[in-house]
Amino acid sequence: MLDLQSRPSVQPASAKDWLATQEKLRGDYSTCAADFSMAQDMGAYTAAEHDLWRRLFHRQSEVAQRYAASAFLAGMKNLDMSADRIPNFEAASKRLRELTGWEIVAVPGLIPDDAFFRHLANRRFPVTVWIREEHEIDYLVEPDVFHDFFGHVPLLTQPIFADYLQEYGRKGEEAMAMGATKILARLFWYMAEFGLIRENGNIKAYGAGMLSSATETAYSVTSAKPQRLRFDLQRVMSTDFRIDAFQETYFVLENYDELFAAMSRDFAPLYRQILAVPAIPARAIRAGDTIINIAA
Numbered sequence: 001m002l003d004l005q006s007r008p009s010v011q012p013a014s015a016k017d018w019l020a021t022q023e024k025l026r027g028d029y030s031t032c033a034a035d036f037s038m039a040q041d042m043g044a045y046t047a048a049e050h051d052l053w054r055r056l057f058h059r060q061s062e063v064a065q066r067y068a069a070s071a072f073l074a075g076m077k078n079l080d081m082s083a084d085r086i087p088n089f090e091a092a093s094k095r096l097r098e099l100t101g102w103e104i105v106a107v108p109g110l111i112p113d114d115a116f117f118r119h120l121a122n123r124r125f126p127v128t129v130w131i132r133e134e135h136e137i138d139y140l141v142e143p144d145v146f147h148d149f150f151g152h153v154p155l156l157t158q159p160i161f162a163d164y165l166q167e168y169g170r171k172g173e174e175a176m177a178m179g180a181t182k183i184l185a186r187l188f189w190y191m192a193e194f195g196l197i198r199e200n201g202n203i204k205a206y207g208a209g210m211l212s213s214a215t216e217t218a219y220s221v222t223s224a225k226p227q228r229l230r231f232d233l234q235r236v237m238s239t240d241f242r243i244d245a246f247q248e249t250y251f252v253l254e255n256y257d258e259l260f261a262a263m264s265r266d267f268a269p270l271y272r273q274i275l276a277v278p279a280i281p282a283r284a285i286r287a288g289d290t291i292i293n294i295a296a
């Protein structure tokens, strides 16, 4: 699944210039503000769109019950997410503010890196307003409200992950200035979209990309095909990823604290080292990797 962080990161002078560089974005950007936020028009959703949400929600909730990390499941409960209707962002923001001081901002779709980083740095998570079409129930190219909300928002109710994501956003400016946005984006990709965590000896999924997908969650947790490596910041930021297929490598946390702790490192020297050598292919094992085996 394509996500906003996988786009090239040339930063145009204005929102209009940025839009002109994008291919066929499907959202309506005509009413959004300079930071790409807009109003969520609850009245604009059709009964069929709410019904599509309902079916996606039930399908992915079942997947989550089997394979999701406990923090994700706790987050779903915390949000009191509606099973039947596309969620109202303002109501969810009210709950999030109480829990972790985060809020949701409605956006028309993909937004430029600088706007994305700035929102995260200010504890605002951009969520796309539109929902996919019926024929895209199993796969879509741009993230929609189901991916963004169901996949990402539950973990924002968890203080340690919420703090981590703000620190991630704060790293954006330096990365852009150093031409290292792609390197920082790998961290988002592997640890926010496709992250795994070990709980009581079992591998569990917490990434939004897999948890909003019909089939990648089970694959990431149970298949013998992908490799699972112990989380290592530099290794993650050095590794290419696939946007058009299941991941070939997943990185596994022991806890979210180690992800947050990694953000206290000075990233500038890491960027210089990583920029100086070719990226590690998506499927590769290097000396120093710790392979995590799944239980037989």
Ligand SMILES: [Fe+2]
Residues within 6 Å of the ligand: 003, 143, 147, 148, 151, 152, 193, 208, 209
């Ligand atoms: Fe995402």
